[in-house]
Amino acid sequence: FRCPILFINMQPTGELRPMMPKPGTCHTRCHFSHKGIFELLKKGKGAVQCPIAGCSAKISKDSLIEAKEMARQILRSIRDKENEEEE
Secondary structure: OEOOOOOOEOOOOHHHOEEEEOOOOOOOOOOEEHHHHHHHHHHOOOEEEOOOOOOOOEEEHHHEEEOHHHHHHHHHHHHHHHHHHHO
16 A cells, blocks of 8 residues: 555555546556645646556546545555554
8 A cells, every 4th residue: 555656655544545546547556645646746737647657647636536445445454453463
């Protein structure tokens, strides 16, 4: 669950929450943190090529949505680690 732009772990909420392009605009495996993709978009002046290797789709602020399923997976992973530590 690492952001491929910032190389840090994403979180289920906040500025490190996972984002993805709207379905049909990019590969389904293209996920990045909100902070990472918006920093990239600022540098690219509104639109950039997807930062995932092998994907040539153009990404803009309007083409992004929150990756809610990935956020749930991150939250489950955090809870699982907490449960393991309690045992």
